Amino acid sequence: MRRxxxxxxxxxxxxxxxxxxxxxxxxxxxxxxxxxxxxNGISREQWDAVxxxxxxxxxxxxxxxxxxxxxxxxEQDLRARLRRFAAARRPFTxxxxxxxxxxxxxxxxxxxxxxxxxxxxxxxxxxxxxxxSPTAEELARRxxxxxxxxxxxxxxKWGYPYVMEEWRFHMTLTASLxxxxxxxxxxxxxxxxxxxxxxxxxxxxxxxxxxxxxGAPFVVRDRFxxx
Numbered sequence: 001m002r003r004x005x006x007x008x009x010x011x012x013x014x015x016x017x018x019x020x021x022x023x024x025x026x027x028x029x030x031x032x033x034x035x036x037x038x039x040n041g042i043s044r045e046q047w048d049a050v051x052x053x054x055x056x057x058x059x060x061x062x063x064x065x066x067x068x069x070x071x072x073x074x075e076q077d078l079r080a081r082l083r084r085f086a087a088a089r090r091p092f093t094x095x096x097x098x099x100x101x102x103x104x105x106x107x108x109x110x111x112x113x114x115x116x117x118x119x120x121x122x123x124x125x126x127x128x129x130x131x132x133s134p135t136a137e138e139l140a141r142r143x144x145x146x147x148x149x150x151x152x153x154x155x156x157k158w159g160y161p162y163v164m165e166e167w168r169f170h171m172t173l174t175a176s177l178x179x180x181x182x183x184x185x186x187x188x189x190x191x192x193x194x195x196x197x198x199x200x201x202x203x204x205x206x207x208x209x210x211x212x213x214x215g216a217p218f219v220v221r222d223r224f225x226x227x
Contacts, residue, residue, distance in 0.1 A: 028058025
């Protein structure tokens with residue numbers, strides 16, 4: 001069944017987008033599969049394992065996590081709401097750096113950004129009437145001993161545990177890595193992204209991503225520019 005997600009992604013021609021597509025081996029805007037990069041210290045087989053998950057989701061930062069449409073909701077209505085939502089917001093800038101989250105390598109915020117946190121929280125709330133309730137199986141899969149009380153409450157209320165003050169900006173670049181592969185991937189990705197992170201990131205839009213069926217990759221359906 002089709003799922004949608006509201007993500008932040010730089011525009012299609014941005015240097016960050018092009019670099020991430022080259023690393024992941026897939027362009028989320030066009031759906032094109034790209035040739036594997038030449039990475040010293042990482043074999044083709046290792047690279048496939050390293051990027052398989054982030055490649056499927058596309059280069060992005062999550063604002064509203066993937067969801068199925070609720071009964072009676074339509075993609076057309078979702079697009080119209082997104083258009084109004086974006087038109088009421090103003091662009092802002094921030095800086096990124098290469099970091100890690102639990103052995104995942106990702107681009108993270110170089111410093112806290114209240115505008116990004118507010119954008120994510122607003123997306124979770126504003127579009128929740130479009131979200132179908134998760135199945136019991138989906139909820140059970142999310143519930144585990146690693147969730148704190150706030151995350152468990154958010155899972156029940158919003159269908160996802162890492163929202164509101166539990167949200168952390170990240171643009172995932174790898175799967176969870178062992179130490180040796182982590183070091184090799186981090187060295188390559190630092191050389192690739194560090195020059196790009198010196199420039200401010202202008203956040204001037206949100207994107208609607210779609211997944212046509214279970215296991216299919218997410219692709220950019222549309223981009224909605226801020227006023």
